Amino acid sequence: MLRLKEKYQKEVTPQMQKKFGYVNKMAVPRIEKVALNTGFGRQISGKTSSEQEKIYTAILKDISLITGQQPVLTRAKKSISGFKIREGMPVGARVTFRGKRMYDFLERLIHIVLPRSRDFQGIDSRSLDKGGNLTIAIREHIVFPEIQPEKVKNIFGLEITVVTTAKNKEESLELLKLLGFPIKS
Numbered sequence: 001m002l003r004l005k006e007k008y009q010k011e012v013t014p015q016m017q018k019k020f021g022y023v024n025k026m027a028v029p030r031i032e033k034v035a036l037n038t039g040f041g042r043q044i045s046g047k048t049s050s051e052q053e054k055i056y057t058a059i060l061k062d063i064s065l066i067t068g069q070q071p072v073l074t075r076a077k078k079s080i081s082g083f084k085i086r087e088g089m090p091v092g093a094r095v096t097f098r099g100k101r102m103y104d105f106l107e108r109l110i111h112i113v114l115p116r117s118r119d120f121q122g123i124d125s126r127s128l129d130k131g132g133n134l135t136i137a138i139r140e141h142i143v144f145p146e147i148q149p150e151k152v153k154n155i156f157g158l159e160i161t162v163v164t165t166a167k168n169k170e171e172s173l174e175l176l177k178l179l180g181f182p183i184k185s
Contacts, residue, residue, distance in 0.1 A: 012178040029166035037094035045084040065146045122184035132172030134162040
């Protein structure tokens with residue numbers, strides 16, 4: 001089985017050139033980056049600061065296990081009393097992949113994580129935006145093989161965005177299908 005980057009270079013690029021009439025192989029759309037983020041504002045609201053810190057450090061640890069790199073803590077920009085959030089309070093975490101790590105993560109996502117997720121029927125083609133970027137929501141982070149479900153106290157969801165250089169939805173859909181993403185038509 002070809003690795004994802006090799007598959008892109010050897011199989012996907014020629015097929016995309018043939019279908020869309022690209023003269024230069026550098027004009028073929030490619031995956032630029034993958035962004036993974038999560039919000040834990042609901043889990044820490046109404047808790048004491050020491051309880052909040054325990055929760056978000058556990059979540060950050062799980063994300064670093066999944067991604068292999070340190071996540072960036074996102075903080076609230078302003079206070080919202082209805083949600084018990086204060087300005088500067090940590091409310092989420094994010095990680096951005098590029099290069100080799102991006103391809104390794106996408107391989108695990110396509111071949112291991114998505115098939116393991118509960119009630120998975122395929123990625124809906126409506127998950128693509130007009131710019132050709134794919135956004136996938138994963139309800140439980142325990143579908144990743146790096147996480148041991150019996151040790152997890154807080155189950156949280158993740159949002160994974162695959163950013164492509166495609167100019168429209170059609171090009172992006174074809175690129176992702178050729179790369180092996182399980183997209184339903």
